[in-house]
Amino acid sequence: MNWEILGIWLGALVTFCLYSFLYRDNPFYKFAEHLFVGMSAGYWVIYNIENVLIPNWWQNMVPPEGGFNWVWVIPGIFALFMLARIVPKTAGLSRLALGMIIGTGAGLNMVSFFQTNAMSQVKGTIISVATGSAWDIFSSVVLVVGVVSGLVYFFFSKAHTGVVGKTANVGITILMVAFGASFGYTIMARLSLLIGRSQFLLEDWLPTIPRLLGLGG
Amino acid sequence: MKYLLAFMTVLLLSAAGAAPADSPDPPENVVTEAAEEFQVRRAIDLEASDTPEDAGGSVRLTWRMETEGIAPDSLGVLRSDPSGAEELIKTLPEGFVMYDDDSAEDGTEYSYRIVSYLDGSTEACSDKAEAVSSAQWIYHGRIGMMIILILMGAVIVYYIESSKRGKKLYIREIAGLTAVDDAVGRATEMGKPVLYIPGIADMDDIQTIASIVILGRVARKTAEYGSTLLVPTSRSVVMSVAQEVVKEGYLQAGRPDAYNRENIQYLTDDQFGYAAGVDGIMVREKPAAIFLLGTFYAESLILAETGRSVGAIQLAGTAMPSQIPFFVAACDYTLIGEELFAASAYLSREPKLLGSLKGQDAAKLFFVILIVVGVIAATIGDYWSPLKSFAEFLRKLVTVT
Numbered sequence: 001m002n003w004e005i006l007g008i009w010l011g012a013l014v015t016f017c018l019y020s021f022l023y024r025d026n027p028f029y030k031f032a033e034h035l036f037v038g039m040s041a042g043y044w045v046i047y048n049i050e051n052v053l054i055p056n057w058w059q060n061m062v063p064p065e066g067g068f069n070w071v072w073v074i075p076g077i078f079a080l081f082m083l084a085r086i087v088p089k090t091a092g093l094s095r096l097a098l099g100m101i102i103g104t105g106a107g108l109n110m111v112s113f114f115q116t117n118a119m120s121q122v123k124g125t126i127i128s129v130a131t132g133s134a135w136d137i138f139s140s141v142v143l144v145v146g147v148v149s150g151l152v153y154f155f156f157s158k159a160h161t162g163v164v165g166k167t168a169n170v171g172i173t174i175l176m177v178a179f180g181a182s183f184g185y186t187i188m189a190r191l192s193l194l195i196g197r198s199q200f201l202l203e204d205w206l207p208t209i210p211r212l213l214g215l216g217g
Numbered sequence: 218m219k220y221l222l223a224f225m226t227v228l229l230l231s232a233a234g235a236a237p238a239d240s241p242d243p244p245e246n247v248v249t250e251a252a253e254e255f256q257v258r259r260a261i262d263l264e265a266s267d268t269p270e271d272a273g274g275s276v277r278l279t280w281r282m283e284t285e286g287i288a289p290d291s292l293g294v295l296r297s298d299p300s301g302a303e304e305l306i307k308t309l310p311e312g313f314v315m316y317d318d319d320s321a322e323d324g325t326e327y328s329y330r331i332v333s334y335l336d337g338s339t340e341a342c343s344d345k346a347e348a349v350s351s352a353q354w355i356y357h358g359r360i361g362m363m364i365i366l367i368l369m370g371a372v373i374v375y376y377i378e379s380s381k382r383g384k385k386l387y388i389r390e391i392a393g394l395t396a397v398d399d400a401v402g403r404a405t406e407m408g409k410p411v412l413y414i415p416g417i418a419d420m421d422d423i424q425t426i427a428s429i430v431i432l433g434r435v436a437r438k439t440a441e442y443g444s445t446l447l448v449p450t451s452r453s454v455v456m457s458v459a460q461e462v463v464k465e466g467y468l469q470a471g472r473p474d475a476y477n478r479e480n481i482q483y484l485t486d487d488q489f490g491y492a493a494g495v496d497g498i499m500v501r502e503k504p505a506a507i508f509l510l511g512t513f514y515a516e517s518l519i520l521a522e523t524g525r526s527v528g529a530i531q532l533a534g535t536a537m538p539s540q541i542p543f544f545v546a547a548c549d550y551t552l553i554g555e556e557l558f559a560a561s562a563y564l565s566r567e568p569k570l571l572g573s574l575k576g577q578d579a580a581k582l583f584f585v586i587l588i589v590v591g592v593i594a595a596t597i598g599d600y601w602s603p604l605k606s607f608a609e610f611l612r613k614l615v616t617v618t
Binding site: 018021024025029030032033036037038039040041043044047048082085094095098101102104105106108109110111113114115118119120122123125126127128129130131144147148151152154155156157158159160175176178179180182183186190 | 361388389419422423454461494496500501515546553556563574578582585588591592595598599608612615
């Protein structure tokens with residue numbers, strides 16, 4: 001028994017424990033679940049300390065080359081505000097930090113969301129629908145009709161009746177066709193994950209059994 | 218070897234004797250041109266200027282290379298500061314004709330030269346060019362977006378103020394949202410908890426923010442009906458915010474005593490660790506209603522299928538296009554894309570949220586008109602050029618560089 005085989009066996013056992021959920025909830029699944037959740041929580045704590053707190057905050061406040069940047073004390077205070085939730089009397093301080101996080105996140109995302117989800121889409125849709133081959137023309141018409149009718153579907157100030165309703169129906173139909181394609185595509189990706197796990201069990205784990213039983217290999 | 222060849226050529230030409238009488242050039246010129254042919258190419262027309270549209274600290278250098286002569290191995294960018302000290306700041310492969318010096322200090326005048334290297338030695342040098350770096354306040358590539366955002370903001374403020382003054386703002390019925398109360402009521406009747414999953418993104422994500430607003434409404438309903446609300450989160454900050462929001466909901470419902478902080482718990486940041494944990498909660502607690510609202514990735518189907526298997530009524534919503542199909546397939550009601558953002562306004566009927574939603578609708582109407590007019594202009598523009606220019610103008614209006 002070496003460490004590699006031990007690792008393969010652990011991986012296989014945890015895989016079987018998790019797959020046992022396909023039958024029903026059971027102690028093996030519970031064990032694997034708690035192991036997974038606990039280990040990953042611990043891992044992310046260390047990950048955040050090593051990759052977020054130290055490089056982004058501590059090393060800016062106390063640079064390795066020396067000195068002390070007082071401005072970096074401010075984020076530290078906000079971090080302490082978050083921890084103030086532990087004491088009920090000071091719990092309200094955490095709202096300051098939360099407000100800062102939510103406000104900054106919303107403000108920063110507004111520009112990037114608007115740019116990628118609105119401006120670029122509109123620019124890409126202002127095209128001629130009478131150029132190229134017959135297929136190009138068909139594609140352009142589908143694109144324009146799809147975008148416009150999709151936008152109408154997401155128009156909340158008007159009831160989906162009459163022309164608006166019919167246009168919205170076209171929009172949701174095109175959306176559903178797109179979702180169907182996306183569904184099939186993603187299922188293929190998930191199957192490749194299953195194949196990867198199966199290959200691990202058949203090609204990595206299974207051959208170790210004869211070796212452990214002293215039957216060669 | 219190259220030098221030897223050049224030297225031999227010069228020697229041979231020198232030894233060729235006097236040029237024929239009808240030759241237009243004297244022999245000296247012939248010798249000079251031949252020698253130049255074997256000189257290493259140097260950078261010419263070097264220009265240094267402040268890098269445009271940036272936050273400062275950068276100088277842009279552009280140049281051309283001579284077309285005659287031997288190509289250098291590489292190019293060196295030399296920079297002199299006001300004290301006169303010159304340093305090599307970058308070595309570039311041959312062929313480069315532009316370089317941004319991102320180590321410049323704003324307000325300092327630098328002098329630059331480009332040198333040509335061949336076999337490790339400096340063979341030619343460009344003229345000098347000077348520039349001072351500075352920051353620009355306005356990024357002109359986003360002027361169009363700024364104008365549209367300001368207009369949108371103004372419209373939103375107008376609708377918010379209208380709503381505050383009591384004007385009734387119409388919002389069409391959103392399928393699925395009417396089921397929120399039914400779902401909570403069903404859980405109450407069955408004596409089972411309500412499970413709310415706010416996605417796996419952090420609080421800086423717009424979808425999580427929208428989800429948390431809806432959570433407030435769900436919390437209020439569960440408090441009114443006396444159901445248990447479970448909120449497992451995958452981000453510690455989301456847990457803190459969720460605790461605040463749920464507490465507020467219970468207070469509004471007049472049931473602060475029913476609030477249990479332990480029901481809003483952090484599991485793990487890990488995507489599939491979180492999915493495994495939530496699956497465990499589903500099969501053990503057997504909630505009667507499950508809300509999956511927020512940002513989801515590959516764990517969406519795992520969660521939705523497990524929820525379906527325990528017989529819960531499920532309401533899902535996300536703006537992640539790749540995950541919506543799974544929710545559509547496995548959940549009873551699905552909020553598609555922007556419906557998630559509209560849900561908070563629809564449920565709360567708060568003037569700020571309603572006004573914001575109406576303002577966004579106005580923006581959508583603007584974009585629909587822009588697209589329709591643009592497409593007509595671009596299509597007719599294929600046959601009539603003035604309209605083509607107009608279509609280009611519309612495209613430029615929404616271009617962000």
